Amino acid sequence: MRAVVQRVSSASVTIDGQINGAIDRGFMILLGVGPQDTEAEATRLVTKISKLRVFSDAAGKMNLDLKAVGGSVLVVSQFTLYADVSHGNRPGFTNAAAPALANSLYQFFLKAMAATGIPVQHGEFGADMQVSLVNDGPVTVLYDTEAGAC
Numbered sequence: 736m737r738a739v740v741q742r743v744s745s746a747s748v749t750i751d752g753q754i755n756g757a758i759d760r761g762f763m764i765l766l767g768v769g770p771q772d773t774e775a776e777a778t779r780l781v782t783k784i785s786k787l788r789v790f791s792d793a794a795g796k797m798n799l800d801l802k803a804v805g806g807s808v809l810v811v812s813q814f815t816l817y818a819d820v821s822h823g824n825r826p827g828f829t830n831a832a833a834p835a836l837a838n839s840l841y842q843f844f845l846k847a848m849a850a851t852g853i854p855v856q857h858g859e860f861g862a863d864m865q866v867s868l869v870n871d872g873p874v875t876v877l878y879d880t881e882a883g884a885c
Contacts, residue, residue, distance in 0.1 A: 736776050736840070737767040737816040738878040742789050746809045746868035748858040755864070756856030761806035762787075763868045766844060767816030768837040769830065769881065776880040777840050781847040784808075789874050797874075801853050808848060811858035811866055812841045834861065 740762050747757035764784065790799040790806070801808070814837060818826035831837065838860045849855045858864045 736769065736772045736780050736844075736878070736880045738780055738784065739765040739813075739816065740784055740787065740876045740878065741765075741868060742871045742874035743809075744869045744871045746866070748809060748811055748856075749865045749867070750859055750862045755858055755862075756809050758807040758809045758854070758856050760790075760804060760871075761801060761854075762808045763866070763870075764808055764810045765813040765816060766810055766841060767813050768832040768840045769817055770832045770836065772832060772836070772840055772880065774840065774843050777844045778847055780878055780880060781844060781851065783878060785848065785851045785853055787876065789872075789876070802851075807854040807856060809856045809858075809868075810841075810845060810848065811864060812837065812860045 743761060743763045745759050746763040748755050786800050788800050789797045790804045792798040814828055814831040817831035818828060819830050820826050841860050845855055845857055
């Protein structure tokens, strides 16, 4: 699994002109699923992200996690995180999981994140979405379970 985690002061996802999910302070998570991914990778990723300490403490150091600051997450599925751009100018997406597996693990990730007690908002798997965010910092962290980042 691959996740791009952005610390935000606000973020929202709109589908067909309607806001589907919105948060204030927290993480915007773009989540991609690979063909070999399992619920075990999703669980490890949820654990790592939920404990990520990138919010400032009283001394101004990045030392606090989502729960400590009362933050939320907005999760959007993004198969394009598995784009292969090694040949030509048009990306290939054969490295992404098939839709059935990807949706299943996306839904599992949402439930596992909610089980941590962190409020979760989300997009809709497979939908054409417009995402807006204010990246705070900016702080952006990349996770890739295949690269041993979890």
